Amino acid sequence: MLNHRYLTQYKDPESFVEGAVEFIQKHVKDKRVFCALSGGIDSSAAYLLLKKAGVDVLPVFIDHGLMRIIRGKEERVWIEETFPDVKVVDIRDEFLPQIYGEGDAEKKRKLFKKAYSSTFDKIIREENCQLLTDGTILPDLEESFGVEITELNESMSFDDEKTLREAQKGLGFVKSQHNVEIEYDVEATVQPVASLTKNQVREVLQYLDMPHDVVFRKAFPGPALAARIVGPVTEEKLIFQKKIHDIVESAVDDFYITKHGKSMIINEKGEQEPFQVFAATFEDATNAEVTGLKDGRRTYDKAKCVSGEWNLDQLVKDGLTLTNYTRLFYQLGENKEGKFDAVIRCINSIDARTANITNLPYELLQEISSKLLKVPNVRRVYFDVTTKPPSTIEYV
Numbered sequence: 001m002l003n004h005r006y007l008t009q010y011k012d013p014e015s016f017v018e019g020a021v022e023f024i025q026k027h028v029k030d031k032r033v034f035c036a037l038s039g040g041i042d043s044s045a046a047y048l049l050l051k052k053a054g055v056d057v058l059p060v061f062i063d064h065g066l067m068r069i070i071r072g073k074e075e076r077v078w079i080e081e082t083f084p085d086v087k088v089v090d091i092r093d094e095f096l097p098q099i100y101g102e103g104d105a106e107k108k109r110k111l112f113k114k115a116y117s118s119t120f121d122k123i124i125r126e127e128n129c130q131l132l133t134d135g136t137i138l139p140d141l142e143e144s145f146g147v148e149i150t151e152l153n154e155s156m157s158f159d160d161e162k163t164l165r166e167a168q169k170g171l172g173f174v175k176s177q178h179n180v181e182i183e184y185d186v187e188a189t190v191q192p193v194a195s196l197t198k199n200q201v202r203e204v205l206q207y208l209d210m211p212h213d214v215v216f217r218k219a220f221p222g223p224a225l226a227a228r229i230v231g232p233v234t235e236e237k238l239i240f241q242k243k244i245h246d247i248v249e250s251a252v253d254d255f256y257i258t259k260h261g262k263s264m265i266i267n268e269k270g271e272q273e274p275f276q277v278f279a280a281t282f283e284d285a286t287n288a289e290v291t292g293l294k295d296g297r298r299t300y301d302k303a304k305c306v307s308g309e310w311n312l313d314q315l316v317k318d319g320l321t322l323t324n325y326t327r328l329f330y331q332l333g334e335n336k337e338g339k340f341d342a343v344i345r346c347i348n349s350i351d352a353r354t355a356n357i358t359n360l361p362y363e364l365l366q367e368i369s370s371k372l373l374k375v376p377n378v379r380r381v382y383f384d385v386t387t388k389p390p391s392t393i394e395y396v
Contacts, residue, residue: 001186002187004188006154016200017204038220045208060089063075064096065092069246100233109396112223137193202272219275225241227394230281240377247368248346255361271349275347279343282342285303288303289301291326292389304325304328310362353388
């Protein structure tokens, strides 16, 4: 199997779209394409480029039950409204029992890989698709391969890629990706946005005249809410996670829309602010191992939880000098009783390779904390003040 990636250096959205359309027509021609449409901006951009190229494309959304809720609306509902021709495939009954009880980060990723690949292959056969397109972007490739984009070719065999990845693991390798390293039952994959960062994807979506809620949709991990439930995934935690995520993302979006007229800005550092905002679920934030990043490698250790006077600049500095911990959590509030801890994560970034903490008003954090503490089973609320590095953006 071959992987075709559009690797031309990005200059501006107009020239990129023109080049990507030529690339797609070159590698697709008159074949039918399966397009994995997750609802995120990367896969949305890939799908829209396929449509613009005039090829025969089948957009497919996999509903595994672990997608987020935003403003009370499930992801599958949003994507059906945004892309009316999408084919929704519900695998919740088969997939959720497999992931319930699993707490290991890499095993969670592997379960998603297996679920995606088996579901994709089934649909590919049923729909007679010869090719597959997904929204793999530049940071995905560089973190999985551990190499620069200049070391990749536009067309590579799966075996050549496997050799390259194995040679780099332990060096530049950060994590496996759910949409990389899978050999599907197709002639080739076509990845039209493989040379883009998140900010560049947003510029392309704006050029393609997509609405605000598509252009500024926050990044969402491949393993979905399993990446934001630290430790074993359970039905109870999943229900809890969807509630706290909706509260946090909606509140921060509302703040930026009120202040700036949109839910994301480009700040003076050129960062998308906020690049991501979400809540994570912990059984006990003081005793859970979470991911960090040291010398370009993924590490696992406990978070240091602190309270006291609020001074974000000092807290961020403290987070940079941690020893024997991967994170620094500042406690915003607590209940006497409760079952789970909620950790708020809000970061700015250009391309997800590095990330800074969003300087949210303390009053807003307190307001969000108060809302979270009213949710049944919330015990403590924290704000993660750790940059990337030394932490990763997500927790698994």
